[in-house]
Amino acid sequence: MIKPIIAANWKMHKTIPEAVAFAKQLKKEFPEPGRADIVIAPPFTALSSVMEVLKDSPIHISAQNMHWEEKGACTGEVSATMLVDAGCEFVIVGHSERRILFGETSKMLNKKIHTALKSGLTPIFCIGETLKERESGATFRIIQKQIKEGLNNITSDDIRRITLAYEPIWAIGTGKTATPLQAQEVHRFIRETIAADFEHARASETIIIYGGSVKPENTGSLMDQPDINGALVGGASLDFGPFADIVKISER
Ligand code: PEP
Numbered sequence: 453m454i455k456p457i458i459a460a461n462w463k464m465h466k467t468i469p470e471a472v473a474f475a476k477q478l479k480k481e482f483p484e485p486g487r488a489d490i491v492i493a494p495p496f497t498a499l500s501s502v503m504e505v506l507k508d509s510p511i512h513i514s515a516q517n518m519h520w521e522e523k524g525a526c527t528g529e530v531s532a533t534m535l536v537d538a539g540c541e542f543v544i545v546g547h548s549e550r551r552i553l554f555g556e557t558s559k560m561l562n563k564k565i566h567t568a569l570k571s572g573l574t575p576i577f578c579i580g581e582t583l584k585e586r587e588s589g590a591t592f593r594i595i596q597k598q599i600k601e602g603l604n605n606i607t608s609d610d611i612r613r614i615t616l617a618y619e620p621i622w623a624i625g626t627g628k629t630a631t632p633l634q635a636q637e638v639h640r641f642i643r644e645t646i647a648a649d650f651e652h653a654r655a656s657e658t659i660i661i662y663g664g665s666v667k668p669e670n671t672g673s674l675m676d677q678p679d680i681n682g683a684l685v686g687g688a689s690l691d692f693g694p695f696a697d698i699v700k701i702s703e704r
Contacts, residue, residue: 460689623664
């Protein structure tokens with residue numbers, strides 16, 4: 453039985469006091485482990501302070517990005533070792549904003565995934581198609597390519613330690629959600645691709661979460677789908693009320 457993950461991606465939002473206030477509310481509302489794992493991805497500047505608040509709670513911390521090198525002359529970058537040091541257990545890899553705005557390629561993402569695993573971090577590996585790709589019928593081909601390239605040389609053992617996030621680019625921050633059936637279709641395809649590339653047993657254990665304008669109103673119908681194991685939430689994770697509702701709905 454897969455334990456769902458509800459992850460908040462705060463992107464470039466929240467000062468340290470704002471992040472700490474949110475973390476305190478979250479800890480109060482969810483003091484014990486629930487039926488879903490909660491993961492918060494604050495900006496780098498707030499990681500340590502949020503960790504201080506959440507260290508004795510069941511809530512996990514994620515980074516939004518990392519470099520694939522362990523250390524070196526990479527001005528402005530942060531390594532996996534530094535993230536572990538700051539208390540992270542997860543790291544988002546390959547968010548479409550990183551791919552599009554910062555030119556991150558599948559080759560770079562594959563290196564990041566290998567380094568993250570080596571450092572003990574769980575990568576949340578994001579994949580998804582553009583609207584143009586969907587409309588031209590290329591969705592499955594693109595998803596398959598992103599999985600093959602991003603997970604190149606990953607072992608069957610390591611696939612268990614990776615969370616996949618299907619995030620159709622046309623649904624991110626646009627208010628357009630994939631319908632539950634559209635999302636389920638792609639999630640099932642992702643699981644079948646993992647089964648073909650790795651092992652059936654591993655594929656049935658792989659956590660595949662959905663991201664793209666998730667809000668309390670659509671959480672229930674998305675989470676009812678058999679291959680959707682949680683959500684990566686952007687906009688609706690910035691305010692405590694809607695995010696707490698998303699967690700509660702996903703635990704029903
Ligand atoms: C995201 O950026 O990962 C995301 C899913 O954003 P939103 O929920 O705002 O669409």
